[in-house]
Amino acid sequence: MKVIVTGGAGFIGSALTLRLHQGGADVVVVDKMTYAANPESLGPLVGGPRFKLIRQDICDAGAMVKLFAGIRPNYVYHLAAESHVDRSITGSQAFLETNIMGTYSLLEAARGYWGGLPRVMKDTFRFLHVSTDEVYGSLGPAGLFTEETRYDPSSPYSSSKAASDHLAMAWRRTYGLPIIVSNCSNNYGPRQFPEKLIPLVILNALEMKPLPVYGDGSNIRDWLYVEDHVRAIQQICETGRLGETYNVGGRNEHTNLQVVQKVCDLLDELLPVDRPRRDLITFVTDRPGHDQRYAIDASKLENELGWRAQESFETGLRKTVEWYLANSDWWEPLRQKVYAG
Numbered sequence: 001m002k003v004i005v006t007g008g009a010g011f012i013g014s015a016l017t018l019r020l021h022q023g024g025a026d027v028v029v030v031d032k033m034t035y036a037a038n039p040e041s042l043g044p045l046v047g048g049p050r051f052k053l054i055r056q057d058i059c060d061a062g063a064m065v066k067l068f069a070g071i072r073p074n075y076v077y078h079l080a081a082e083s084h085v086d087r088s089i090t091g092s093q094a095f096l097e098t099n100i101m102g103t104y105s106l107l108e109a110a111r112g113y114w115g116g117l118p119r120v121m122k123d124t125f126r127f128l129h130v131s132t133d134e135v136y137g138s139l140g141p142a143g144l145f146t147e148e149t150r151y152d153p154s155s156p157y158s159s160s161k162a163a164s165d166h167l168a169m170a171w172r173r174t175y176g177l178p179i180i181v182s183n184c185s186n187n188y189g190p191r192q193f194p195e196k197l198i199p200l201v202i203l204n205a206l207e208m209k210p211l212p213v214y215g216d217g218s219n220i221r222d223w224l225y226v227e228d229h230v231r232a233i234q235q236i237c238e239t240g241r242l243g244e245t246y247n248v249g250g251r252n253e254h255t256n257l258q259v260v261q262k263v264c265d266l267l268d269e270l271l272p273v274d275r276p277r278r279d280l281i282t283f284v285t286d287r288p289g290h291d292q293r294y295a296i297d298a299s300k301l302e303n304e305l306g307w308r309a310q311e312s313f314e315t316g317l318r319k320t321v322e323w324y325l326a327n328s329d330w331w332e333p334l335r336q337k338v339y340a341g
């Protein structure tokens with residue numbers, strides 16, 4: 001089994017790569033190695049058998065064609081993206097280029113490769129496009145996103161992901177390419193770049209720096225531990241129905257303020273200091289276009305494919321905080337050289 005993981009040096013891509021490799025697959029990671037990539041996340045695999053890291057921009061159409069011809073993958077897991085909403089507000093171009101045009105060049109390369117495959121390989125080839133629940137826009141106090149929810153994205157990030165989802169589905173309908181799309185809620189866990197809420201709060205709180213919370217902290221997200229997500233991704237790619245969308249979520253809704261408070265309390269327990277870390281919470285001007293609530297109905301994935309989230313937010317968050325405490329060699333260089341929080 002040969003698989004390509006685009007964005008495999010990022011947060012979710014590296015967790016997926018480690019999992020697929022451990023399961024016996026030959027994994028080729030294709031990654032532009034932007035600020036969000038960290039080869040250390042793939043540390044145990046680098047230089048070893050059944051693994052290759054190719055530094056490449058997915059927007060380079062010619063390189064993508066050569067990549068498919070050289071690797072001849074059975075499956076493609078497409079995760080490469082610009083992923084940080086705040087950055088998309090101050091600089092949207094890279095989001096449009098990578099998330100839309102990059103997905104386009106990958107789809108075209110996959111189509112050319114797939115079209116030339118012998119029957120037996122053609123019938124089993126799969127392309128999983130990994131996306132976000134943010135494409136659905138914002139929920140009110142009640143209700144859940146289902147696979148039928150109308151797309152209504154609010155940010156440059158989510159609109160670029162929405163566009164890429166439409167491209168993926170169109171390549172299925174128009175050309176028959178064996179595509180599946182997954183839309184997942186907010187992930188957290190080890191090896192997440194420390195600009196995202198949970199690692200940012202952990203590391204700022206460790207240094208007793210202010211903990212910025214947008215608006216009044218009442219925005220709700222549905223949190224999923226990254227290992228639960230990558231199990232879902234693998235299961236959807238291997239056994240999901242072609243041309244379908246699967247929502248992925250853990251039924252773990254919390255306000256941003258609750259999340260930050262929980263991180264503070266865990267750190268106070270694991271590494272006590274002379275004052276509660278909750279005192280560091282600072283409310284800052286809300287983000288423009290900030291969606292109020294996301295919540296996923298994952299029953300299609302649960303009922304059709306038997307997937308279940310294994311971590312509660314409490315168990316997953318504890319594992320995450322413990323991981324950051326034990327792995328300062330992973331995040332210290334990032335805090336010093338790439339993003340100081």
Ligand SMILES: NC(=O)c1ccc[n+]([C@@H]2O[C@H](COP(=O)([O-])OP(=O)(O)OC[C@H]3O[C@@H](n4cnc5c(N)ncnc54)[C@H](O)[C@@H]3O)[C@@H](O)[C@H]2O)c1
Binds near residue numbers: 031038079183193
């Ligand atoms: N993090 C979440 O909560 C979440 C939730 C749902 C879906 N997703 C989706 O999952 C995927 C992975 O998210 P993540 O949080 O791991 O992101 P990440 O930012 O940690 O990693 C993205 C990776 O893509 C690479 N990349 C960026 N532009 C590229 C390009 N032009 N060519 C090749 N590689 C490029 C980066 O170098 C990086 O390694 C994304 O598609 C994202 O939209 C993320």
